[in-house]
Amino acid sequence: xxxxDQPTEMTATEGAIVxxxxxxxxxxxxxxxxxxxxxxxxxxxxSYNVLDGLEEKGRFSSFLSRSKGYSYLLLKELQMKDSASxxxxxxxxxxxxxxxxxGTSLIVHP
Amino acid sequence: KAGVTQTPRYLIKTRxxxxxxxxxxxxxxxxxxxxxxxxxxxxxFLFEYFSETQRNKGNFPGRFSGRQFSNSRSExxxxxxxxxxxxxxxxxxxxxSGSVNEQFFGPGTRLTVL
Numbered sequence: 001x002x003x004x005d006q007p008t009e010m011t012a013t014e015g016a017i018v019x020x021x022x023x024x025x026x027x028x029x030x031x032x033x034x035x036x037x038x039x040x041x042x043x044x045x046x047s048y049n050v051l052d053g054l055e056e057k058g059r060f061s062s063f064l065s066r067s068k069g070y071s072y073l074l075l076k077e078l079q080m081k082d083s084a085s086x087x088x089x090x091x092x093x094x095x096x097x098x099x100x101x102x103g104t105s106l107i108v109h110p
Numbered sequence: 111k112a113g114v115t116q117t118p119r120y121l122i123k124t125r126x127x128x129x130x131x132x133x134x135x136x137x138x139x140x141x142x143x144x145x146x147x148x149x150x151x152x153x154x155f156l157f158e159y160f161s162e163t164q165r166n167k168g169n170f171p172g173r174f175s176g177r178q179f180s181n182s183r184s185e186x187x188x189x190x191x192x193x194x195x196x197x198x199x200x201x202x203x204x205x206x207s208g209s210v211n212e213q214f215f216g217p218g219t220r221l222t223v224l
Contacts, residue, residue: 030210031210033212035215041217042114042200042215042216042217042218043153043200043215044215045212045213045214048210048212050210087152087153089153091210095166096207096208096209096210096211097143097155097158097166098210098213099155100145100152100153100154100155101152102151102152103152103153
């Protein structure tokens with residue numbers, strides 16, 4: 001099976017930088033997704049990493065290290081609207097269907 | 111392009127009843143996956159349909175079933191409802207099946223079982 005671990009909750013200040021970590025154990029890794037989910041809404045796609053390294057997309061960046069089973073999502077210049085749950089999802093274990101972590105609830109305060 | 115739509119948005123049922131949820135994928139998307147989301151377990155995969163065939167199934171009892179129609183719309187059915195079935199049920203569509211794909215989620219159906 002797959003095991004995905006991410007912190008339950010994080011808090012940060014508006015304008016700051018926050019890093020949300022995700023560690024995983026799986027065989028046959030075939031990609032890692034990050035999704036953002038605001039309360040009461042659908043998850044929306046943020047990033048997809050399949051190779052090691054950093055992928056930057058505006059204020060959001062995602063990093064992957066396959067050898068360490070580790071990824072992080074970096075959010076810069078935090079805004080109040082970034083308060084949401086961030087879901088890490090890993091593809092592997094012989095399936096292309098990603099397994100989701102329980103999500104990290106990020107609270108951004110003024 | 112319209113997004114993924116799910117109906118109904120909210121549902122209240124009692125134990126023992128059955129329920130059917132509906133999902134319309136993004137136009138042109140042929141794969142539909144269903145997930146159950148609860149605060150304790152997070153997002154858990156139920157099943158995936160592609161070309162009217164179930165391609166993958168998660169670890170849920172047989173009370174949970176689904177189907178897909180020729181227009182790619184999908185329905186999910188839960189029979190003999192239990193209190194623990196109270197959850198947000200999310201549908202996600204993607205272009206194809208058989209490889210890692212970006213999934214587009216619908217707003218979900220909030221099911222409450224009393």
